[in-house]
Amino acid sequence: MEKKKKAIILSSGGLDSTTAMAVAKNNGFQLYSLSFDYGQRHLLELKASERVAEAMDVVEHLVIKIDMKAIGGSALTDRFDVPKNSSLNKEEQQIPITYVPARNTIFLSFALAWAEVLEVEDIFIGVNAIDYSGYPDCRLEYIRAFEKMANLATKAGVEKKFEIKIQIPLINMTKADIIRLGIRLGVDYGLTHSCYDPSLDGKACGECDSCCLRKKGFEEAGLKDPVLCVR
């Protein structure tokens, strides 16, 4: 029997990365999930990523601690207030203050390092450019530029043994599409966590950008979100 190919999946424990992981699993990859303890204001994300890793039967779930607080500049790592019920997807929208500077670049760089060590070609990331938060590092052209750089950065690329591929199965999907796909692949969204500003007992606020996108997605898909909100 042919040995299964390995893939690394960036996992935040949220809806998108969990669906991306389900796609990788469905494509027959052995899963290696990677999460970051980066000084985000709450650690519920990390607990969700552990639950997801277990449910998806990953070979290894690695959590890397990095100090993004030292750099600052985001509502997710600093003490700014997370904005509520802001108008997403407006034409003139600014990049929101929940944007963490260069976050996906840092996360993908660690994934790249791990890929070199494990000799993995495929790195999955759940970015999408439709129902998204307006972050620059979620766009296709950014991902393709990262991929090009990655193949010049590494032993892998130089020795031409293999080629790093940044897999972005959700890039052109709406949130509703993503949810429908996940449900079809058997994802239990009750394990995931998306809220930027949960209550002390871990309930989603229902009002931050991430909750609003998620709510809209479940509504459009005609499904009920198994994750409860505070209100």
Added chain:
Amino acid sequence: MEKKKKAIILSSGGLDSTTAMAVAKNNGFQLYSLSFDYGQRHLLELKASERVAEAMDVVEHLVIKIDMKAIGGSALTDRFDVPKNSSLNKEEQQIPITYVPARNTIFLSFALAWAEVLEVEDIFIGVNAIDYSGYPDCRLEYIRAFEKMANLATKAGVEKKFEIKIQIPLINMTKADIIRLGIRLGVDYGLTHSCYDPSLDGKACGECDSCCLRKKGFEEAGLKDPVLCVR
């Protein structure tokens, strides 16, 4: 008087990054130095980077702790032996085991995050592609690919307010050229540390790849290295 432009300099406390910093200073930049506590086997590098930061009168010296050990795969973070008196610069040379997977990509990604927060356009890195260790992430084409990606990754690039430039003043210089340049710019190389495998009391081994390159450089420049070796 016009306000000085800021620059971020990746500093390892070694010969190359210290010379790159001296170039930035000489070009009139306000200096922000960035070092990493990444589980390297000794912390002498970090002490050297602090001494250099002080001598160069930087505005801020930031040390970010990251867990590269979790990823492994290098003699500099794992328990492999550091190779001694290996033949550098051979045609068929393999990438040495002191190579840390995706290290420059990870370091530059953090520099990019800090650049976004500080609104800095210029990031200096002391890579050079002549007397170097054969690491893939020290080549010009890699640096240019990173730069392109960086300008797609960030707020800065999207809002077109400014453009990230990865400054590589040493890229085409021999080690001897670098040392001559540094001396002309007033660098005290006695503050720097290059050895991969120092003795317990902090003396350079004189035999690892990094020591060999440094020794060759000082010899070719006809100068005496102020840093003493064990033998």
